[in-house]
Amino acid sequence: MRNLLTFGMALVMSVGIGTPALAQAPRQPHAGEIAAGLRRLGVTGSVLYVAAHPDDENTRFLAWLVGERGLRAGYLSLTRGDGGQNLIGTEQDEMLGLIRTYELLAARRVDGAEQLFTRARDFGYTKSADEALRIWGHDAVLADVVLAIRRFQPDLIVTRFDTKPPNHGHHTASALLAAEAFKAAADPKRFPEQLDLVKPWKADRLLNNVPIWNRKPDADMSAYLKVDVGGYDALLGRSWGEVSAESRSQHKSQGFGVPAERGPQFEYFTPLDGTRPKADVFEGLDLSWSRWKGSEAVARAVDEAVKGFDARVPSRSVPALLRVHEALSALPDDHPWKALKLRETESLVAACAGLFLEARASEPVGVPGASVKLNLFALNRSPAALKLVSVSLPGGERVQVDAALAEHAPFKLDKQVRLPENAAITTPYWLRKPVAGGMFALDEADRALTGLPEGPSALMVSFVYEASGRRITVTRPVVFVWTDPVRGELYRAFEVVPSVTATLERDRVMFPNGATQVVPVVLGAGRAEARGKVRLEMPPGWKSEPVDHAFQLAARGDERTVQFKVTPPKGATEKGRLRVVVDSGGRLESWKVRTVAHEHLPPLAVRQASEATLIPFALTTKVKRLGYIPGPGDKVAESLAAVGYEVTVLPEERLASEKLERFDAILVGVRAFNANPHIAVHREKLLSYVKGGGRLVVQYNTNSRVGPLESFVGPYPLEIGRDRVTDETAVMTPVSASEPLLLAPNRLTPADFEGWVQERGLYFASKWNEQYRPVFAMNDAGEEPLRGSLLVARHGKGVFVYTGLAFFRQLPAGVPGAYRLLANILAQ
Known part of the structure; x- marks a missing residue:
């Protein structure tokens, strides 16, 4: 297990800054980025930012920490966002979590920070931190946060959220866990089973990044530490607000594209624990090499490398970087910054030399026991004197090369390697075992990967090259490369697959x-x-x-x-x-x-x-032919088709010409009006369909100050709020004991409301015209009953329904009572 952990940590640290996804195309840093990397060699400080989900992180602050201050920054997201919404497809649960994991990795490649996780599963919105910690298991998730701190060894820990409700329970839990882990990580008596792998670590201070999104423009912020994160780097030609916007816009599944910001941008902080700065978040901290006894030679070598850098000929800096490498190598092996700065230096040597190293597979996949052809390639694109010493292949074979890498003289080698008969099938390590409970369960062989964004590549190749007598090892994942006629050259990780x-x-x-x-x-x-x-x-x-x-x-x-x-x-x-x-x-x-x-x-x-x-299960359906107006993605239509309905999908562009009268009922997908406001153009046609005897059922849409719902199709005034019931077991009490919707064609009983998943519903109606009839009252513990989950209104000869009940989750999850309830709604 120790070797696996060491490898996993090396995977994170190998690039020095940022967290790469294994399947990304190689990118040569330009001279401005190399200069920034040289400056970062002289900085030995780190900040760990802690929150609950992908897209919770403050990309402005992260981009500023890495770019302006040269610090090592990391974002610890407790979850992978499995319980969120999806604006780009039908993926839900762990498949959505996979998407959001790689959106986070894309964001980190932009802002330069590193990405960390715990094993906690995003089980959906909760209003209670206590519920979150109960479902996750307080000690289990705390152990993962402590492990992240002991691995990352931050000087500062910063929380995105505070501990004051009301808030998303995951958000509050992230702040509570960070505060507890701040102390526990330094205590060798807490989670001692980790100490064979990592050491206790005491961060200097714990701060809260004070939220400003809910404050008035003229709010008095004088009590907080203030940081302007809106600087500009002429070497990169970008402000940190521009970098931040690009980073945040990687969260495409959540619709989080944002505009670039330029000029001063202020962030505010308040001390929570540890040393309490009074004027600056880094007050009293020495973040240079001078904080470490015996590091004087490193500091001198870095200073010489920075001063001697020529952006027109970066290769002239290779000798200076090798002197940095030599000084770093002389540090004790347990020095907190030795391994990381060695890898940063090695990355900069390769960047200055324009060294390109790659291992391609001739096929994208292979099965256990199969032979795989590898195409190995090395190219020195500078005058730097380099020699390729050897190449180590998967399986342990070492090919001795001992050949100079002359400028623009490619080295090529084709080799066959055989996959072991017991080679592990490629899959995300946290999804190898069935998903159940509040924490992802890991195979014993994968436990050392806890917290890493992804596991190691199926195949790796190591290149050993020499410069001025110093040997450097560069490990590359084996990739498959192909050309798309529209998108150009594309990369993907080589995978081991079943026969x-x-x-x-x-x-x-x-x-x-x-x-x-x-x-x-x-x-x-x-x-x-x-x-x-x-x-x-x-x-x-x-x-x-x-x-x-x-x-x-x-x-x-x-x-x-x-x-x-x-x-x-x-x-x-x-x-x-x-x-x-x-x-x-x-x-x-x-x-x-x-x-x-x-x-x-x-x-x-x-x-x-x-x-x-x-x-x-028992199901009676009164109607047969359904039209389905899709939203940004759900599986309701296919779920209904699977139980015998004849479902026709009606994209918005088809509504103008479609004869709606042929449908017994029309169902509108989740967030359809949010994703395509143009649907409202067909309002009169849809209402005419209802007036003539049709049934129109609209599933939830969102409405907020940030994203107001500007169009809707209901026949009478109705306002959608942000109310929801997160307890999937909450009692659904009929407003009227004689409610016809509960009686036919399926007579519903309390058993029909058992076994629901994640939540009862979301974005309930908050205000409505008296023409609407509420069907259920329900509430989370300690709250007033809500009646806006399901509203029914007669309009002419037909019926209009708005519902925030989470059918988009219940039907794919196979909840019989949800099928029976929706059958009754469609039959009204």
């Missing part, structure tokens, strides 16, 4: 009224000539027709869909588990693959056991 994946279209298969359901399985080949049989393993009494399918896939990447007709036992009411098993060459495997494909991200894939939950 055959067998992916179910749905993780939950609904069986209304015991009906037989068709279960499609998509077979995908990880290698050529993949053949065998695929079958379903199910509980006793469940039947599959056919029992198995024989298959043959000629080429890697080929796909074929097979279908099984699955029938539950007569009268079945209990859920069951289905597992897809592939028998290929006598080897039994069960793998599914889920992919993420968005242009702002590298290709991403999650590979897990191919399993699904079988859910028999």
Whole structure:
């Protein structure tokens, strides 16, 4: 485990600044960035920023810390944002968390900070820090925060949020945990099991970054420490406000694109613990090499390198950087800054020499036991005297080279390597085990990766080169590179994949009224000539027709869909588990693959056991033909189609010509009006449909001071607020005991409101015309009942419904009562 942790930390520190994603294209720093990197060699201070989610971080402050002050900065996000919303696709839960992880990595590549996590899972909005800490497990998540501090060894810890409610419970919990971990990280009696891997660390001070978004422009901020983070760097040609905006705009799934800011930009801070500065956040701190006894030679060498840098010929700085490297190497191995500054120096040597090192695979994937062709490439693009000593390949083979890397003389080497028969299948390390509970569960082999944004590459190649007698090792992940005719050259990480994946279209298969359901399985080949049989393993009494399918896939990447007709036992009411098993060459495997494909991200894939939950339930549907006006992304339409509705998706551009009368009901997707205000152009046509006897159901939209809802389609005045009920078990009390919506076509009982996930609903109506009839009253503990979750209004011969109930979560999660309730709503 110690070696894994050391490797994981090296992965983070290897670039000196920023946190790279493994699948990114290489980028040569320009002279201005090299000059900034040289200045940073002389700074030995660090700041850890702590909050709860992706997009909570203050990118203005992070960009300023790294760019203006030359500090090492990190952002510790307690979660990966799994419970948030998604403006760019249908991904939810852990797949959304994967997207937001890589959006954070993209942000860090812009602002230069590093990215850290805990194992805490974003289970959705909560109003209570106590609930968050209970679900996560207080000691477990605290241990992860302490580990992050002991690894990162910050001088300052800064919290984004304070401990005062009301606030998102995760936000408040992040502040509470930071305050507790500030002390616990320094105490060797706390979490002593970590001390074989890291040492106790006492940060000098704990500050809160005072929020300014909810303050009036003329608010008195004189009681706080004030920092102008709006400076400008002529070497980069950018202000920190411009860098910050680009960084924050990487959170595309959350719709967080922001404009660039120029000129003075102030941030405010208040001391919470430790040394309490009075005028400046860094008051009293020496962040140079002079704080470390015995580092005088390093300081002199760095000063000489900075003074001697010539932006027109960066390669002339290689000898000076090698003297820095020599001085750093003489420091004790346990010096807190030795390893990091050595890697920063090595990165700068390569940058000054224009050294390009790369290891490409001829194919994007390989299966365990397969041979993989690697194309190795080294190029010195400067007059610097470099010699390539050796190349170490995956599996341990070392190729001795001992050849000069002359200017613009490429070194090329093609080698075959064989993947081990027991090679681990590539998947995000925190998703290797089934997702359950408040914390991601890790395999024992992955526990040392706790807190890292991603695991190591499937294959790595190490290049050893020599400059003026000093040897430097550069490790590169093996990548696959291809050319897209529109986007140009693209990179992705090489992956180890199963011989055959067998992916179910749905993780939950609904069986209304015991009906037989068709279960499609998509077979995908990880290698050529993949053949065998695929079958379903199910509980006793469940039947599959056919029992198995024989298959043959000629080429890697080929796909074929097979279908099984699955029938539950007569009268079945209990859920069951289905597992897809592939028998290929006598080897039994069960793998599914889920992919993420968005242009702002590298290709991403999650590979897990191919399993699904079988859910028999009673459902009566009065209507059949549904029109679905999509929002920015949900799976409601496909969930309804899976239980027998005939669903037609109606993009906005189709509404003008579509004959709405042919639909029994029309359902509007979540945030449809937020994402496409032009839908409101069709307001009169939609209301005419209702007036003539149609049923129009609008799911939640957001409305706030920052993003006001400027268009809506309801027949009577209705105002959407920010009220929500986060307790998925909250009692849903009918406003009227004779409410018809609860009686037909399905007679609902309290059992229909059990088993809901994450929340009851969000963005409830806050004000409405008396024509609307509220159906439910519900509330979180200690709060007043809310009646705006489901409103029904007659309009002419038809019915209009607004609902903030989270059907977009419940239906994909296979909640029978949610299907039955929505069936009743659609039938009104």
